[in-house]
Amino acid sequence: MCPPRRDFPEMPNTHALHIYRKVFLFYFKFPCSYNPSTRRFYATSGKDLFFSFCVPEFAALGGIILNTTEAVYTVYSERIRILSVLLLLIGLIQCVYNVTAAVAFWLVKYEQAAFLNDLVRQVEKLEEGFGKRVQKWDTLTIMLFQFIVISATLPFLFSMFVAFLTVHDKYYHLQYAVVDSVCPMNTHLSCKLITFMVLTITYSYVGFHCAAILVGSIVTSAVVLNMLLDSVRDLAKLNPRLRSIRMYQRFRIIFKTVENMTTFLATLMLSIGFGFTVMCNFTTVRMLGVIRMPFYLFFPTAALVAMAAIGILLPYGIASWERSGKLLAGWKVRLRVKGGIFLMRRYCEKTVKGLRPIGLRAGGGEFNFFVFKKSTKSSYYVAVMDKTIEALMT
Secondary structure (H helix, E strand, O other): OOOOOOOOOOOHHHHHHHHHHHHHOOOOOOOEEEEOOOOEEEEOOOHHHHHHHHHHHHHHHHHHHHHHHHHHHHHHHOOOOHHHHHHHHHHHHHHHHHHHHHHHHHHOHHHHHHHHHHHHHHHHHHHHHOOOOOOOOOHHHHHHHHHHHHHHHHHHHHHHHHHHHHHOOOOOHHHHHHHHHHOOOOOOHHHHHHHHHHHHHHHHHHHHHHHHHHHHHHHHHHHHHHHHHHHHHHHHOOOOOHHHHHHHHHHHHHHHHOHHHHHHHHHHHHHHHHHHHHHHHHHHHHOOOOOOOOHHHHHHHHHHHHHHHHHHHHHHHHHHHHHHHHHHHHHHHHHHHOOOOHHHHHHHHHHHHOOOOOOOEEEEOOEEEEEOOHHHHHHHHHHHHHHHHHHHHO
16 A cells, blocks of 8 residues: 655745735736645646736737837937936837747746656655755745846836936827827826826836746746755765666656756846846946936846846756756765775666756757856856946947
8 A cells, every 4th residue: 555645845946936926916817826735837728827927928029010100210319318218218129028938938938847747746846855945934035036027027117217217208208299299298288197097007017028038937947956956965875776767757747848948048038137237237337316216226137136036046047057067076075995896886877977967058059158157146247347347438
């Protein structure tokens, strides 16, 4: 008779997904979501997903068209201003990432749910021989909680700032011209007030949805990488036997199945985070005293949030590669000095030699540019600082 399944409490890593669900997923559904009651991921489909997920994406696609049209109009009308260009780029970055990531999540939602569930099952199976998790609010969960809350407030401040500039004909000149032709805003204060409120609500809706997709990508990636780090730590406590080696192989196979997707998303988040951070740093320094309070606070806060997001992903991506590499190196050494059956030991040695570390890569398609290592973090921050200084000097 099989022993009853041990019932573990919810892993503290997944508590951040529950917080994200409460803050962002109150008005729309994500293609792949986490159910705290079953501790499993599931793929959503049908009409509910169309109205709650695809309709906001059409709004984000409209944001891309609007920003592109405004950029063309600004160039041809020769009304180019530094602040307008920066705001257009920030809006384009948010909307482009939103649409691109949403299409990717939509296409691989079933594969993503299967990958995450396989990972959770392997983590639970590995932890059967170790103590229960009792700490619900670990360091990562606290960091992600602060990141989620701050990220949820930034779209509203940015939307109010953009709407304020629009009603004063300093941004989105086409929208101002259309509204002003119907109801002159310079002569009717009520027209200006109503337009400001409508634009603020519209921009907030699009900006909040863009933030939801971006924050969801970062939170899910951080949780997955933290699961991997915990599993590698537990595997390091085991002897390099056939059971532990096969368990590592399962983790390796699970991550290999979604390598193209993780490589694409990691490259996209790294490149967009880089450009967004440089622009916010530039605006923070150059526009000090030019942009009114409290709108000015958006740019230094957004720069800190972008740095924090990369500061969460890079260390965990780097640590997964470094720790899994150390685990394999330690197993090779221990197998050489370990006694036991000769044939079994030789088989384990050859199997371990064929294993590779698990980590994040940057690239596109079948091409991998580099693996996230210790030098990646320092190179990223140095590049951000150098490009910010170059922009300020031009």
